[in-house]
Amino acid sequence: xxxxxxxxxKGTRDFSASEMVKRNHIFNTISSVFKKYGYQEIQTPTMENxxxxxxxxxxEGDKLIxxxxxxxxxxxxxxxxxxxSRNSQLLITExxxxxxxxxxxxxxxxxxxxxxxxxxxxxxxxxxxxxxxADRPQKGRYREFYQCDxxxxxxxxxxxxxxxxxxxxxxxxxxxxxxxxxxxxxxKILSGIAEIIGKPELIVDMTVAIDKLDKIGLDGxxxxxxxxxxxxxxxxxxxxxxxxTGSNEEKLGSLRSVLSASETGLKGITxxxxxxxxxxxxxxxxxxxxxxxxxxxITLARGLNYYTGAIFEVKTNEVAMGxxxxxxxxxxxxxxxGLSDLTGVGISFGADRIYDVLEELKLFPExxxxxxxxxxxxxxxxxxxxxxxxxxxxxxxGISAEIYPSSAKLKKQMTYADDKNIxxxxxxxxxxxxxxxxxxKNMKSGEQQKLSSEQIIAALSV
Amino acid sequence: xxxxxxxxxKGTRDFSASEMVKRNHIFNTISSVFKKYGYQEIQTPTMENxxxxxxxxxxEGDKLIxxxxxxxxxxxxxxxxxxxSRNSQLLITExxxxxxxxxxxxxxxxxxxxxxxxxxxxxxxxxxxxxxxADRPQKGRYREFYQCDxxxxxxxxxxxxxxxxxxxxxxxxxxxxxxxxxxxxxxKILSGIAEIIGKPELIVDMTVAIDKLDKIGLDGxxxxxxxxxxxxxxxxxxxxxxxxTGSNEEKLGSLRSVLSASETGLKGITxxxxxxxxxxxxxxxxxxxxxxxxxxxITLARGLNYYTGAIFEVKTNEVAMGxxxxxxxxxxxxxxxGLSDLTGVGISFGADRIYDVLEELKLFPExxxxxxxxxxxxxxxxxxxxxxxxxxxxxxxGISAEIYPSSAKLKKQMTYADDKNIxxxxxxxxxxxxxxxxxxKNMKSGEQQKLSSEQIIAALSV
Numbered sequence: 001x002x003x004x005x006x007x008x009x010k011g012t013r014d015f016s017a018s019e020m021v022k023r024n025h026i027f028n029t030i031s032s033v034f035k036k037y038g039y040q041e042i043q044t045p046t047m048e049n050x051x052x053x054x055x056x057x058x059x060e061g062d063k064l065i066x067x068x069x070x071x072x073x074x075x076x077x078x079x080x081x082x083x084x085s086r087n088s089q090l091l092i093t094e095x096x097x098x099x100x101x102x103x104x105x106x107x108x109x110x111x112x113x114x115x116x117x118x119x120x121x122x123x124x125x126x127x128x129x130x131x132x133x134a135d136r137p138q139k140g141r142y143r144e145f146y147q148c149d150x151x152x153x154x155x156x157x158x159x160x161x162x163x164x165x166x167x168x169x170x171x172x173x174x175x176x177x178x179x180x181x182x183x184x185x186x187x188k189i190l191s192g193i194a195e196i197i198g199k200p201e202l203i204v205d206m207t208v209a210i211d212k213l214d215k216i217g218l219d220g221x222x223x224x225x226x227x228x229x230x231x232x233x234x235x236x237x238x239x240x241x242x243x244x245t246g247s248n249e250e251k252l253g254s255l256r257s258v259l260s261a262s263e264t265g266l267k268g269i270t271x272x273x274x275x276x277x278x279x280x281x282x283x284x285x286x287x288x289x290x291x292x293x294x295x296x297x298i299t300l301a302r303g304l305n306y307y308t309g310a311i312f313e314v315k316t317n318e319v320a321m322g323x324x325x326x327x328x329x330x331x332x333x334x335x336x337x338g339l340s341d342l343t344g345v346g347i348s349f350g351a352d353r354i355y356d357v358l359e360e361l362k363l364f365p366e367x368x369x370x371x372x373x374x375x376x377x378x379x380x381x382x383x384x385x386x387x388x389x390x391x392x393x394x395x396x397x398g399i400s401a402e403i404y405p406s407s408a409k410l411k412k413q414m415t416y417a418d419d420k421n422i423x424x425x426x427x428x429x430x431x432x433x434x435x436x437x438x439x440x441k442n443m444k445s446g447e448q449q450k451l452s453s454e455q456i457i458a459a460l461s462v
Numbered sequence: 463x464x465x466x467x468x469x470x471x472k473g474t475r476d477f478s479a480s481e482m483v484k485r486n487h488i489f490n491t492i493s494s495v496f497k498k499y500g501y502q503e504i505q506t507p508t509m510e511n512x513x514x515x516x517x518x519x520x521x522e523g524d525k526l527i528x529x530x531x532x533x534x535x536x537x538x539x540x541x542x543x544x545x546x547s548r549n550s551q552l553l554i555t556e557x558x559x560x561x562x563x564x565x566x567x568x569x570x571x572x573x574x575x576x577x578x579x580x581x582x583x584x585x586x587x588x589x590x591x592x593x594x595x596a597d598r599p600q601k602g603r604y605r606e607f608y609q610c611d612x613x614x615x616x617x618x619x620x621x622x623x624x625x626x627x628x629x630x631x632x633x634x635x636x637x638x639x640x641x642x643x644x645x646x647x648x649x650k651i652l653s654g655i656a657e658i659i660g661k662p663e664l665i666v667d668m669t670v671a672i673d674k675l676d677k678i679g680l681d682g683x684x685x686x687x688x689x690x691x692x693x694x695x696x697x698x699x700x701x702x703x704x705x706x707t708g709s710n711e712e713k714l715g716s717l718r719s720v721l722s723a724s725e726t727g728l729k730g731i732t733x734x735x736x737x738x739x740x741x742x743x744x745x746x747x748x749x750x751x752x753x754x755x756x757x758x759x760i761t762l763a764r765g766l767n768y769y770t771g772a773i774f775e776v777k778t779n780e781v782a783m784g785x786x787x788x789x790x791x792x793x794x795x796x797x798x799x800g801l802s803d804l805t806g807v808g809i810s811f812g813a814d815r816i817y818d819v820l821e822e823l824k825l826f827p828e829x830x831x832x833x834x835x836x837x838x839x840x841x842x843x844x845x846x847x848x849x850x851x852x853x854x855x856x857x858x859x860g861i862s863a864e865i866y867p868s869s870a871k872l873k874k875q876m877t878y879a880d881d882k883n884i885x886x887x888x889x890x891x892x893x894x895x896x897x898x899x900x901x902x903k904n905m906k907s908g909e910q911q912k913l914s915s916e917q918i919i920a921a922l923s924v
Contacts, residue, residue: 006572006799009509009560014573016580017502017587024503036857038834038864040479040882041486045606046508046562046592047471047528066509069529069558071596075550083545088537096531098471100508110468111476118478120881122867125479130508134533144507157867159850166854281850286858337468372500384621388743392628395498396748402500405584405619419582420502 011135011143017371018421022364023146023355026175027128030148030349033171034126037163039150042125044107047098054099056106056336064133067096100132104149105333105346112153113337121154128351142352151346153333158271161310161329162278164347168314168325169290175354176363179317180324182293185300186272187307187328189255192265193298196258197237202229207301210242214299218243241298248276248296255298271309272296302326312347319357324350371400374424374460375417378404383428390426390438390453399460417443424460473597473605479833480883484826485817488637489590492610492811495633496588499625501612504587506569509560516561518568518798526595528605529558562594566611567795567808574615575799583616590813604814613808615795620733623772623791624740626809630776630787631752637816638825641779642786644755647762648734649769649790651717654727655760658720659699664691669763672704676761680705703760710738710758717760733771734758764788774809781819786812833862836886836922837879840866845890852888852900852915861922879905886922 008014015023031041053065074095075083082091101107104127112119128148137143150167152160168182194203205228209221216224221242225235241258244251252269259265283290300313302323309329316324327347334342358364374394376387387403394401404413410427417425427439427448437450440459451459470476477485493503515527536557537545544553563569566589574581590610599605612629614622630644656665667690671683678686683704687697703720706713714731721727745752762775764785771791778786789809796804820826836856838849849865856863866875872889879887889901889910899912902921913921 006514006576007511008507008514008572008576009511012507012509014507014577015505016577017504020503020505035833036860036862038837038862040833041482042479043477043482045470045474045476046594047474047606049469049471052468052470063533066533066560067531068562069531069554071525071528073550075548075553083548086537086545088535091537092531098528100530110470114468114470115476115478120878122878124864132508144509152867155867159846159865159867278850281847282854284851285855371497371502375500385743388621388740389746392744393747398498400498400500402586403621405614405617405621416582416584 009143011137011141013142013144021371022358023351025364026351026354026358027146027148029174030171030351031126031128033167033174034150036170037124037150037167039124039126039152042108042111042127043129044101044104044111044127046101046130048101048107048110050093050097050099052110053102053106057102061102064135065102066100066132066134067092068098068100070095070097101129102133103131104129104147104348105151106336108149108151109334110337112342113334113339116339122152122160123154124150124152126150140352140356146351148349148351149346150348151333151344153342153344155345156343158274158310159278160345161271161275162282164312164327164345165275165279165290165294166282168312168347169293171349172314172316172324172354175358176361177316177318177357180293181295181315181317182290183295183297183300183313183315184272184275185296185298185311186268186309187311188264188268188271188309189259189298190268190301192259192262192268193238193241195262195264197230197234199230199234204305205229206238210238210299211301213242244298248291248294251296251298268309275310302328306330310345316357319360321353321357322350324353324357326350370421370423372402372420372422373400374402374426375413375420375422376401376403376426377410377413377428378407379410379429380407382430383407383433386433387426387428390456393453394457394460397457397461399457414443426456471605473599473603475604475606483833484820485813487826488813488816488820489608489610491636492633492813493588493590495629495636496612498632499586499612499629501586501588501614504570504573504589505591506563506566506573506589508563508592510563510569510572512555512559512561514572515564515568519564523564526597527564528562528594528596529554530560530562532557532559563591564595565593566591566609566810567613568798570611570613571796572799574804575796575801578801584614584622585616586612586614588612602814602818608813610811610813611808612810613806615804615806618805620736620772621740622807623733623737624744626774626789626807627737627741627752627756628744630774630809631755633811634776634778634786634816637820638823639778639780639819642755643757643777643779644752645757645759645762645775645777646734646737647758647760647773648730648771649773650726650730650733650771651721651760652730652763654721654724654730655700655703657724657726659692659696661692661696666767667691668700672700672761673763675704706760710753710756713758713760730771737772764790768792770794772807778819781822783815783819784812786815786819788812832883832885834864834882834884835862836864836888837875837882837884838863838865838888839872839875839890840869841872841891842869844892845869845895848895849888849890852918855915856919856922859919859923861919876905888918 054062078094130144130146132144165182172180190207194200194206209224213221222235244254256269300311302313307328308331311328312326313323314325329345331343333344376391378384391401391403423443425441432438439448440451440456441448516524540556592606592608594606627644634642652669656662656668671686675683684697706716718731762773764775769790770793773790774788775785776787791807793805795806838853840846853863853865885905887903894900901910902913902918903910
């Protein structure tokens with residue numbers, strides 16, 4: 001067997017022990033908050049039927065789906081004509097019937113339809129699993145990455161929207177973030193604006209342009225609007241709307257008068273107000289308020305073709321970074337699988353970006369880098385025999401412990417403890433075995449204490 | 463877009479909320495024990511380079527690897543000659559360079575070699591991830607399933623073997639299993655036996671045959687041994703060895719005299735004895751002993767081509783089921799990637815089988831089917847307003863809680879709570895709002911109590 005210099009596919013990653021502990025800290029925090037709000041975890045298979053995924057993400061998306069080659073003699077049923085065409089695109093469905101999950105939304109829709117008779121609606125589910133995209137890899141963009149989604153389907157209640165704001169707030173606060181903004185908008189407000197300026201058919205062009213306000217400024221947006229078919233007159237009408245300032249309440253007040261002629265627009269405003277009212281009620285007993293983190297942003301338009309009501313996006317203000325979360329309400333998630341009129345609303349956390357933010361702000365708890373709590377040294381057979389009963393006593397007390405598995409020089413064992421971030425080492429030499437008082441070394445402070453086994457167990461149990 | 467009746471690829475599974483809670487109970491129990499013994503979690507990508515996997519699992523294994531089709535115009539670089547050959551086997555490497563992980567062992571070996579300069583040896587890692595095999599699906603055999611592996615590389619110490627016995631014992635006990643057997647053997651003992659009967663070259667044939675003693679009995683084994691080239695004389699020598707009975711100590715005593723002429727065989731016996739000695743020392747302070755669960759079984763031979771020292775296998779005696787765990791020591795895990803002489807030992811838990819065993823024995827804790835702890839009813843707008851501050855107070859106390867998101871009939875809300883296994887429901891009607899005493903209903907007993915919000919929080923916090 002030829003020796004292969006090992007590597008992994010581009011855009012994929014190994015996760016080391018210290019990275020895994022940090023990643024699990026993020027996933028566990030988010031899932032504990034999801035659960036507290038009544039969301040239940042499900043999982044779907046890594047591979048879906050290709051027909052389940054195709055046509056759901058646009059032509060560009062279809063190209064980015066990883067297809068799995070059929071097993072066995074996959075070429076046997078292809079006509080010579082088709083094979084001779086050398087048309088890679090055309091041959092895909094002949095040689096591949098399965099593909100890797102591209103996101104969690106389409107598999108979730110497929111799940112809801114397949115299991116609709118077992119599901120009790122409203123169905124509140126969360127899902128934390130990897131997805132795969134054959135994108136060109138670059139900094140921060142991977143071909144395998146995790147999504148963390150929570151959705152509720154079968155409930156029109158805006159309590160769900162209000163609770164998603166609380167879920168974002170609680171999860172990000174628990175992760176140690178302080179200065180972040182949960183942006184909220186409503187598709188109906190955007191529709192209302194397009195109506196008011198008399199260009200309802202250009203709503204997508206309008207929102208794509210004003211969504212860029214942050215990045216390209218008002219002049220840039222103006223230019224893009226003109227390119228996309230808006231008149232100077234339209235833009236004059238738009239300007240005061242997209243430049244709205246003030247508190248959320250002030251913005252809502254202004255919008256209500258601007259959109260007074262649009263029934264849809266007014267409905268959007270009422271929805272936002274209802275969500276704010278629910279939030280006020282929900283947090284009325286809280287010490288802290290969430291209002292400083294919540295911002296009505298009528299330039300927010302992500303996934304417009306998809307969302308029909310509320311639109312969410314979350315950004316941190318402590319580090320330069322794209323959005324770390326987003327979501328919204330959609331009215332026909334499962335229609336593509338034949339189950340129509342099932343409304344839903346959902347959010348997503350960008351776990352990889354959150355990881356980078358916590359790393360940069362040094363917000364990972366120290367315990368998140370600790371695994372084994374204590375290492376027992378091993379200098380000879382006699383010390384090893386002395387150590388083993390203590391080792392297991394520590395574990396019986398729930399303390400993660402290990403012995404250096406064979407005798408070795410002190411320095412080597414200390415390096416091992418350091419590399420593994422083990423905070424305590426128990427040193428057992430002839431002196432220790434004679435007196436029964438063992439040396440407990442604090443690896444951070446360097447401090448050493450002589451203690452009995454019982455005292456050591458007590459000290460490490462804290 | 464045509465409506466597709468949704469399905470999933472054969473051999474794959476969706477996991478519902480109740481299944482996920484049970485699966486997580488198993489994974490969390492196993493990983494908490496791994497951690498207690500100093501093992502750290504890592505993860506590797508779902509896709510590996512095809513060259514990393516090919517040739518590691520035999521010809522049959524290679525066929526069962528799921529290959530991922532290259533993106534883009536994957537046919538463009540294939541010669542007409544090759545394409546015209548219609549040789550599916552030959553074309554694989556032309557149109558696929560990535561494949562799905564087939565097990566956790568080969569990716570782990572690849573990981574160790576790739577990261578050898580960052581790793582502190584001995585390297586104790588565990589890994590709980592799905593693997594994929596294009597096997598014919600059947601009851602209990604899936605195309606996507608999880609493996610739970612712990613391995614240590616870079617340590618010859620038999621303390622590791624002893625600790626794996628403890629890990630099996632602790633994890634399975636924690637999961638509620640009582641009557642299980644951890645079987646242990648040693649490749650060197652098997653080599654010694656083959657030596658003694660004068661057929662060292664037939665060791666694989668010998669072990670394959672005697673491994674079946676449980677299934678086909680002594681007559682079956684005898685027949686198979688003759689088919690595989692052993693003489694009646696050989697079999698006479700073998701019989702007393704494979705039919706060894708008595709305690710582990712008695713078996714070791716007999717073996718020592720039988721194998722006295724085989725240096726390798728004696729080494730195997732000494733290794734087993736050393737492991738037993740370590741176990742005695744480790745558990746000397748324990749209340750319970752593990753000896754009733756540990757059995758020396760010299761017919762045990764799983765993965766013989768691979769293991770060089772200890773061999774493990776775990777079976778439950780409470781349910782008819784194949785092995786629920788296995789492992790052993792290997793001397794050259796990383797040689798295939800150019801890093802030789804790195805010894806390792808590892809074990810694996812069969813999570814899917816353990817799931818079936820716990821289900822059959824009803825060993826999943828009741829809490830494992832509970833998600834939300836309390837549902838607040840919703841009968842009208844006024845009650846909803848009354849409920850929301852309480853809802854968030856419950857969550858602030860760490861109690862998983864939800865409100866039925868819109869007003870609905872009592873029966874519908876009760877069904878929702880039942881379906882979701884929610885143990886408590888808070889009923890808020892006009893009476894309750896007037897007095898401030900809310901009705902707390904225990905969904906299991908049907909019992910109802912009138913309590914203040916504070917009393918409810920106290921009752922549910924227990």
